[in-house]
Amino acid sequence: MDKLLELLQENARLSCEQLAVMLGRTPEEIAAQIDEYEKSGVIRGYHALINWEKADANHASALIELRVTPKRDKGFDEIADKIMQFEEVESVYLMSGGFDLAVRVNAATMQDIALFVAKRLAPLDSVLSTATHFILTRYKDGGVVLNPEDERDERRTVLCD
Numbered sequence: 001m002d003k004l005l006e007l008l009q010e011n012a013r014l015s016c017e018q019l020a021v022m023l024g025r026t027p028e029e030i031a032a033q034i035d036e037y038e039k040s041g042v043i044r045g046y047h048a049l050i051n052w053e054k055a056d057a058n059h060a061s062a063l064i065e066l067r068v069t070p071k072r073d074k075g076f077d078e079i080a081d082k083i084m085q086f087e088e089v090e091s092v093y094l095m096s097g098g099f100d101l102a103v104r105v106n107a108a109t110m111q112d113i114a115l116f117v118a119k120r121l122a123p124l125d126s127v128l129s130t131a132t133h134f135i136l137t138r139y140k141d142g143g144v145v146l147n148p149e150d151e152r153d154e155r156r157t158v159l160c161d
Contacts, residue, residue: 065099
């Protein structure tokens with residue numbers, strides 16, 4: 001993998017000057033390469049990784065596995081395109097194994113996610129079945145440890161004799 005892409009994935013806030021020093025190139029070369037990556041679609045966006053457990057906000061996430069019927073000549077793309085349009089949907093993946101698609105969704109509450117699945121996702125024509133897995137705690141996301149051991153809530157510790 002391209003070292004510039006690896007550095008940007010790790011920390012997209014690095015300046016062109018910082019990246020240039022790290023890669024032994026000029027800031028102008030770095031800026032031009034990033035611009036090319038953006039124009040060609042290699043870099044699709046930038047975002048902040050939020051630790052919602054520390055933020056003062058209602059937030060629930062779930063991973064939903066779907067079994068779907070692929071459409072003739074369109075495969076899984078047509079149903080994936082429909083699912084991507086829902087604002088609750090963060091990610092859609094074609095998977096191997098017992099399910100065809102994996103969908104990550106976000107909402108204010110678990111109830112909102114349950115209603116989304118029951119009223120909007122499951123009724124889609126191609127959807128045969130769903131399995132919803134609520135995310136209770138994110139320990140690591142996007143390569144970042146969200147709750148270092150020294151910050152963990154001791155109430156979660158279970159001791160067995």
